Amino acid sequence: MNPSRRAEAVLLPLLVAAALLLAWHWAVIHTHTRIFPSPEKVARGVRELARRGVLFPYIGASLFRVGSGFLLATLLGVPLGSVMGRYRGAATALNPLVQVLRPISPLAWIPLAIVFFGVTNLSTIFLIFLASFFPIVVSTMNAVRAIPVIYLRAAQNFGFSGLALWARVILPAILPQLLTGLRLALGVAWLVVVAAEMIAVDSGLGYLILDARNAGKRYDLVVAGMLLIGVIGLALDVAMRRVERLRWLRWGFSGR
Amino acid sequence: MSAGAPKPLGRAKVKLAVHGVSMAYPAHDKPIQVLDKIDLDVREGEFVCIVGPSGCGKSTLLNIIGGFVQGTAGEVRIDGEAVTGPDRRRIFVFQERGVLPWLTVAENIGFGLYDLPPAERRARVANYVNLVGLRGFEDAYPQELSGGMKQRVEVARALAVDPDVLYLDEPFGALDSITRLTMRSELLRIWAAEKKTILFVTHDIEESVQLADRVAVMSARPGRIQKIVDVDLPHPRDLSDPRYLAIRDSIFEEIGIAHRV
Numbered sequence: 001m002n003p004s005r006r007a008e009a010v011l012l013p014l015l016v017a018a019a020l021l022l023a024w025h026w027a028v029i030h031t032h033t034r035i036f037p038s039p040e041k042v043a044r045g046v047r048e049l050a051r052r053g054v055l056f057p058y059i060g061a062s063l064f065r066v067g068s069g070f071l072l073a074t075l076l077g078v079p080l081g082s083v084m085g086r087y088r089g090a091a092t093a094l095n096p097l098v099q100v101l102r103p104i105s106p107l108a109w110i111p112l113a114i115v116f117f118g119v120t121n122l123s124t125i126f127l128i129f130l131a132s133f134f135p136i137v138v139s140t141m142n143a144v145r146a147i148p149v150i151y152l153r154a155a156q157n158f159g160f161s162g163l164a165l166w167a168r169v170i171l172p173a174i175l176p177q178l179l180t181g182l183r184l185a186l187g188v189a190w191l192v193v194v195a196a197e198m199i200a201v202d203s204g205l206g207y208l209i210l211d212a213r214n215a216g217k218r219y220d221l222v223v224a225g226m227l228l229i230g231v232i233g234l235a236l237d238v239a240m241r242r243v244e245r246l247r248w249l250r251w252g253f254s255g256r
Numbered sequence: 257m258s259a260g261a262p263k264p265l266g267r268a269k270v271k272l273a274v275h276g277v278s279m280a281y282p283a284h285d286k287p288i289q290v291l292d293k294i295d296l297d298v299r300e301g302e303f304v305c306i307v308g309p310s311g312c313g314k315s316t317l318l319n320i321i322g323g324f325v326q327g328t329a330g331e332v333r334i335d336g337e338a339v340t341g342p343d344r345r346r347i348f349v350f351q352e353r354g355v356l357p358w359l360t361v362a363e364n365i366g367f368g369l370y371d372l373p374p375a376e377r378r379a380r381v382a383n384y385v386n387l388v389g390l391r392g393f394e395d396a397y398p399q400e401l402s403g404g405m406k407q408r409v410e411v412a413r414a415l416a417v418d419p420d421v422l423y424l425d426e427p428f429g430a431l432d433s434i435t436r437l438t439m440r441s442e443l444l445r446i447w448a449a450e451k452k453t454i455l456f457v458t459h460d461i462e463e464s465v466q467l468a469d470r471v472a473v474m475s476a477r478p479g480r481i482q483k484i485v486d487v488d489l490p491h492p493r494d495l496s497d498p499r500y501l502a503i504r505d506s507i508f509e510e511i512g513i514a515h516r517v
Contacts, residue, residue, distance in 0.1 A: 153324050154354045157342040158368035158417065168367075172358040 037220035042227065045220035049208075059232065061203035062193050065121065069128025069196075070189045074182060077133050081140025082170060091141065102134040106192050110199060119199055127196040132185040139181025143174035176244065183240035190233045205229050271453045272298040272321070272421065277330030279316055289478035290316050293330065296472055296481060300420075303447060303454045305464035308474030309511065314457045315425055317479065321455065322348045322423050334421070344368060346421040347414035351430050355398045355406045355413075361385070362394040364409050368417040384412040387446065404435035411443070415450060424456045428463070440466055444491055461511070465504045466493055473510045483510050 021039050028038040037045070049055040084091040084098075106127045113123040147170065155169040197206025205225050212221035274296040280287035290313040298304050306314045319325040321332050323341040332339040334346065342348070347368075355364055366381045385391055388408035398406055407427060414422055424443075428436045444467065447454055458464055464471045468487055475482045487503055494500060 148353065150350050150354050151356060153342070153348065154350065154356070154367075156324075157322070157344070157346075157348050159344045164370075168370075169356070172356070175358070 035217070035219055037223055041220040042223045045218070045224040046228070049221070049224065054203075054208075058203055058205055058208050059228065061201075061207075062197065062205045062229075063232070065124045065196065065204065066128050066186075066189050066193050069125045070132050070186055072125070073129045073133040073136050073185065073189070077136030077185075078140050078178065081137040082144050082166060082174075084137070085141040085144025086170070095141075098134060098137055102138065106131040107195050110195075114199060119201075121201060123199045124196040124201055124204075127199075128189045128192060131192040131196075132189040135185040135188060136181060139185070140174065140178055143177035143181065144170060146177065147173045179240065179244050183237060183244070186236055186240060187233065190229070190236060194229065205232075268299040268301055270297045271300040271302070271334065272296075272455070273333045274317075274321060275331050275333070277317065277320055277327045277332065279313065279320065279325075279327045291320075291327070292478040292480050294479070294481055296484075298453060298455060300453055301451050303456065303467060303469045304472060305456045305458060305468035305470075306472045306474060307458055307461055307464040307507065307511075308479065309476055310459050312474045312476055313479030314459075314474050317474075318348075318423050318425050318455065318457045322346065324348070344417055345419050346423065347417060347419040348423045348425065349410050349414050349427050350425060351407070351427060353430075355409050357398045360395050360397055361390055361401070361409055364398070365412045365416050367413055380416055384416045387415070387449075388412040388442070402435075403431050404439060407431065407439060408442070411446065415446065415452075419452065421453045421455065424454065426458055427456075429458070429460075436463075441492065443467070448491070461504060461507050465500060465507065466495070471507060473507055485510075 025039050028036060046055065049058070080094075084094055109127055109130055110123075113126050117123040117126055151169055151173055152165075155165050160168060193204065194206035194209060197204040198210060201207055205228055209222050209225040212218040212225065274294055277291060277294040278289070279291040280289045294317060296304075296306075306317065308314045316325065320327045321339070323332075323339045323343060323346075356367065359367065362381050362385065365384050366377050369377045369380055372380065381394075385394055388411055390405060390408055390412070393401065393405065398409065401409070410427070427443075428439050431439060440463065443454075456464075456467060465487055471485045471487060472481050473483045473485065474480065485503060485507055489497065489500060489503075
């Protein structure tokens with residue numbers, strides 16, 4: 001990207017954000033609303049959270065839950081998807097089950113999560129796991145199926161099979177596509193953090209939003225929580241895109 | 257014996273024997289017969305080209321010989337042993353698409369050397385990097401290379417594991433014509449130096465006559481070996497030699513292309 005393009009990429013979104021903030025500010029003043037907070041009130045709310053010493057612990061708690069659920073989903077979903085992509089029998093046996101479970105919103109699992117794990121962190125992590133597990137399985141399976149047969153034949157020819165074949169050929173071959181799948185799955189995981197924290201945990205950004213609403217109608221803190229979730233979601237996405245750009249991965253993304 | 261004189265292959269032992277290999281793919285009404293009772297013997301150290309029109313099944317035949325595909329009838333024996341699957345002693349060279357894009361040139365060439373100690377592996381890789389003229393490109397990734405260079409990587413990767421037999425499936429088909437000529441003479445140089453048995457599939461009659469000791473001409477589908485032509489000419493071959501032209505023309509006629517029209 002040349003320098004003027006880069007400046008554009010930073011300045012244009014900032015301009016839009018500034019315009020929206022102004023419009024928001026103006027709308028609050030003009031409508032004399034007492035419920036909906038102005039941008040300054042939201043900013044004060046964030047400072048208040050920091051002063052009370054809960055801002056970073058809440059962010060940390062949400063990131064920990066999403067991180068654990070997502071990591072677990074990756075550790076189980078990638079091997080399962082690999083097996084389903086490689087062996088027709090496994091896909092025939094398991095794919096219908098995956099396709100039935102996949103469209104069920106993780107929110108529908110809340111009652112069962114509480115039955116399984118009680119009102120604990122584990123329930124929340126389980127819900128986030130569910131939200132990201134199925135997309136990871138499906139994207140891994142599709143990526144394995146899309147490996148050019150020529151790579152697999154070359155590997156077999158040189159004597160690779162089993163785990164060595166997976167580690168040296170299948171995994172690197174799917175990595176570019178897999179990382180895109182993981183990035184989308186992480187997005188979904190982060191998306192459900194609010195709902196997952198509806199289970200009476202006592203920390204996290206989702207908890208912050210519900211608690212602020214229930215305990216005193218603090219809409220400034222509600223909006224603060226929403227914005228924090230949005231900004232952190234963006235940061236996660238940008239970080240994952242950075243990983244996709246590493247030199248030894250770039251082959252799979254050239255032409256995009 | 258002077259360099260370049262035809263080798264007395266008649267006395268070399270049979271390395272690879274194809275007996276009655278047929279292949280049919282299931283289809284809606286009746287199976288499609290792709291190969292029909294192929295017989296072919298290749299002697300140790302021999303360079304044999306299989307040439308035929310596209311769709312004649314020559315690639316399928318090579319894949320069966322390589323152990324990647326099971327034929328519907330017949331058998332392939334190497335050193336008297338039936339082929340049941342791919343084997344590190346016999347390496348299949350694809351068009352340059354077989355180079356693994358996530359590995360560097362050196363890593364690709366060392367791909368099959370996982371059971372060597374690191375020092376020995378590095379030495380082997382360096383040797384074959386030199387042999388195929390890629391010094392200075394060891395750390396380059398395939399997408400930074402030209403088609404011809406990628407093809408060299410594949411050939412080097414195959415040679416590095418020191419196989420007895422090389423199978424090449426239209427290896428130069430995707431290269432431009434000048435690179436193709438260079439690669440042919442490189443392959444002949446390597447063949448002379450490394451003494452491998454080579455089975456080379458191509459649709460290019462000129463290429464087969466320039467390279468092979470013998471050319472197996474395949475018919476249109478269902479593929480049969482229509483004729484085996486001896487190319488009893490020393491390397492490097494003079495492409496204006498009347499004997500070369502006569503052999504080439506006889507193959508053109510055999511395939512039934514009226515190329516003089």
